[in-house]
Amino acid sequence: MLHFSDLQGSLPGLWEGMKVTLQMLIMAVVGGMFLGTLLALARLSHNKVLAAIGGAYVTYFRSIPLLMVISWFYFAVPLIIGWVTGTNRPIGAFTSCLVAFTMFEAAYYAEIVRAGIQSISRGQMNAAYALGMTYGQTMRLVVLPQAFRKMTPLLLQQSIILFQDTSLVYAVGVLDFFNVAYSKGNITGELQQYILLAGAVYFVISFSASRLVKRLQKRMTV
Amino acid sequence: MISIKNVSKWYGDFQVLTDCSTEVQKGEVVVVCGPSGSGKSTLIKCVNGLESFQQGTITVDGISVGDPKTNLPKLRSRVGMVFQHFELFPHLTITENLALAQTKVLGRNKDAAIEKGLKLLDRVGLKAHAHKHPGQLSGGQQQRVAIARALAMDPIAMLFDEPTSALDPEMINEVLDVMVELAKEGMTMMCVTHEMGFARKVANRVIFMDRGQIIEDANKDEFFGSPRSERAQAFLSKILAH
């Protein structure tokens, strides 16, 4: 059943796919966390307009499917970039997907960061203000470092989910790990084997990563 | 009625009970006291099999608790238990709390169970609260309901596990009054408690435990007159100083 006629020959291709997957993952994690932190700060801001915008962004992206965002952005991102820059350079599906993941995941990271900030006692902020720090300094030097330490496991957990979700770029033809496996399966007529192989690879990576996160979490609570 | 013979229990390597033996006769009231962590709560939970033990035997009305063939639910339904934190079921009304085990365990019909529950509720002075949920009652009221809930099963004996230690001081007496009355009616009772006033009033015997062992097991007068062990003396002087 699980016989591959030429697995060895497929390995370089699969590895290329995995590199695309990891590239997408890392860039989206970094971008998503950055945007997410800004959104969290906006939501917690005393400025009502800013808070409303942050809230609306998060609610909006959390209530629509990621696959919808990916499909939409696949069309919209090149058009919008074209309008903004006035040029007509073609934008690859990879970039569209990256924008989609970054903006989508930012909404999820924002909620985690917000909870993290709120878990830091009001007294910490007051103490920082009492020392003469500005809002920016208080956040950067006192609140966020503590919040991020607390939130690390959750942020990592969310990133593992993102790792799995990157497989959805299959829908717009990006040759990530899963799409390469799928195509190899189609070409060789061994689709079932390649799907199961892909599943096993995702499982091993996600499973080991979440075990590591769990261990980290335990160490942190002790 | 309750017979505990050479019971020992370990959590992993840590021994929580060491060779405990005692008896509670029918109609007797036995108070178990001792510092926290002495194993007294663990011991009383062994009596109805909520805690397992590795050595020794416990029999209740001739039935061995540790025997794997024993029908534990059936045994437990005949022994009432009252807990430190009341443990009423918060999602059910007071009436439903009283009726649940009567219908599900004893198979009584619902009306009979409710009637019986209300009668007991009246007895503990809380009939007016029958329709409420536990969260709407004070701690003392909840504990009285918990006693009524246990009595509704027509138990042959009652176990009390620190029934007043989670209560505000002004509520302790309302619960103790119910317990005293119960004792006077001849209920067989085993009570883990620090309420020495209660012990003096109704106990037949007092057991003192420390570090998992039964240090002293004496008649009430003997115990309060002249405890033999130093540890019991130290404990008593600390408790009675309050």
Next chain:
Amino acid sequence: MHYHWDWGVFFKPTGVGSEIYLNWFVSGLMMTLGVALSAWVIALILGTVLGVMRTVPGKIVSRIAGAYVDLFRNVPLLVQLFVWYYVIPDWLPDNLSNWLKQDISPVTNAFITVTVCLGLFTAARVCEQVRTGIQALPKGQTNAALALGLALPQVYRQVLLPQAFRIIIPPLTSEFLNIIKNSSVASLVALPELLAQTKQLVDFTANQFEAYTLGTLIYFVVNMLLMFFMRWVEKRLRVPGLIALGGK
């Protein structure tokens, strides 16, 4: 670059009977809700059983449920769907396999596949919620129920689960909303649900922005409506005098 805006596109005829494009969205939404609800039934039942298994004394039973959760949470949903769609049918007995592949329509086949896939996927998440809910209850509740003579299944049915479910209504709500969103992967096995219908409109009319705007809006509105509905349910089920456990 020019783009022709035309919000009237939804009311144009598709060319099939008297159908307009808006009908596609309606039938797509129905399909989405149908698949989500069917999958939710599986997820809720199986997830509760698994969640209980994780909390009962007895290591083996708990490990089995734990392994299930690990497996279904660490493989991407899309891969799981393709396993159900392309691999599992060949493993089934011949008559069942033939029934799936030949006797029923491709849409029915996709519907069944997606329902099973989403149901089993979400069951792993429901399991964890149920377990958390049960473990959040004081240990004394179990003891008190046992002390009254209730057998373990009765303890769960009468005492633990009714309380646990009240606690986990909010996370269960978001799991149900997740099922609706996740069901969009069904568009990749040609089930004509909301996303697939949206894409079809894009292909037919080239009015991408309008199509995706409406598709997104429908997901958004359904999400909001369900959220408000569940908040109302949660309030109705709140136990009087129990702020700490029931509410947040």
